[in-house]
Amino acid sequence: MSLSDLTRSAVELAIAEYDQIGPERFLEKYGFGKARKYFLVVGDREYHSKAIAGAAHGYIPGQPMPLRSIDFSGGENTVAHVLGNLGFVVRSTEAKPRNPTWSRDELILALDFYMENPASPPGKTSSKIAKLSEELNKLAAILGVSGDGQFRNPNGVYMKVMNFRRFDPAFAAVGNSGLSHGGRQEELVWNEFSQSSGRLHAVASAIRAAIVAGTLSEAQTELGYMAEAEEGRLLTVLHQRRERNRKLVEARKQKALDETNELRCEACDLSFGDRYGPHGDGFIEVHHVRPLHTLREGDKTALSDLALVCANCHRMIHRRQPWLSVKQVRALVNEMATAARPQLRSV
Template sequence: MDHKSPPPTRNPNWVRDELILALDMYMQNPRSPPGKSSPEVRELSNQLNQLNAMLGRTGGQDFRNPNGVYMKVMNFRRFDPSFASLGKSGLRHGGAEEEDVWNEFASDPKQLAATAQAIRSALSQSAQIVVSAEFDDVEEAQEGRLLAVLHYRRERSRKLVKARIKRAIEETGELRCEACDMSFSERYGEWGDRFMEVHHTRPLHTLEEGRVTPLAELALVCSNCHRMIHRRRQWLTVAELVSIITQAKRQAKI
């Protein structure tokens, strides 16, 4: 009886975090990116495998190998106007997410470099952190899933939440959402006393692992407003959400 070998494992699609790192490599030298056998591409291959392990993603034996990584880096050439002006085109095969990442980051090399560095820093300092199932419903941020999850971990720190709530009570004697002015104690009585969520206001690409979080960077927000801030990939600032709430109230009166 013939025993058929199992079908090869299909490699999962590239995620935003990986594409940011690949684009960062491309933008460092668009006219002559590192070759597929270069130390830079091999290092990026290692970083991507580490990143995917942290995100709980696996693939086949060729998963994010140097050859595949090099090809993905070169995919960005098809969006590069300076390359197209020479009458040339990059590798055509790729996903729609590549164009999104190009449009969001290619025109802002400083933010791209800072975001890529923040991801690499998280990889080097959080090697033991594995993104668990508790974050399956986390809305991916512009900077990718890994930094989004680390952001949520900071916001869920009981020590930070208690310290921020304590300061607010000492300063104002109450807890109110900084976006909509809602008070849990007013709405739920004693059951809602001393309850409020916190939102980390600092941009993800500026956060370094191991950095102490000042309480001034934590905004007090109710659960609904917190969800609205994180609802879409381009997360809102508290000020932007306040503006949305104000506008909605004005429209409701019309």
């Protein structure tokens, strides 16, 4: 009996049992203590690596006996090495903190990669996985995210891509189930983009273009009151930059003054001049109305891409996912105004 006999499927079966009966019963059943240094990480959960490896040995076909604690000649360090070679992520308590949870931007790129060929995605040693790993590390640098030496390495990237199989009905239709573990964000991104491959690819392409452009820096990625859009943080930042471009803002305001001689919110019709007198004259904010996946670094923003909005309506647009359109906010304002009017009684 040897750790070298372990297979990925056997480890996954041991993880499933761990999830089913709980850590205390699992450790008691197989005669292991709690891990002290190395933890197997799957999605948002951590597992006692040595106990998982010992139990997994009993799931290998032709190897009915799980390993006992005394059967490990190399201890936890050897277990971590074996699990890592099988494509699993192992965290050491003596190392740097575990790598950050995957961002929405990263998951969009991973799903776009998966959807290119879901029946047979490129292997973990392929040049395409290596390229995706490189893209994700460049993206992390822009977003100010850092990790250890294993951050978004090809093995981890491949595993994350394959996690999408657990949501894929085509994969389940042929009797497969995929991994049962993963983060909540994976499911959200799948539900939002998997049925719209054109939009998914457009968003992923826009993210990649922003990465290649390289004009954004970590200092530019603070969003303030603005909630991150469905399309991810990087495209949200590009959107925000256009709304804060003073030259564009002043040009759009001047266009409105030339045409109507006033500045009014296109959602609620508020004029700061009417509300606050001379103190409010000339004040209004702008909202960039183009879909985020159409934004590219270096593109010229037309004045028709900008809508005039008051500060309140602007914050309502960006308050949470999905962002509202100016038209939707206007409908909400009208709906609430109608509900507030006194109802006329019939005689």
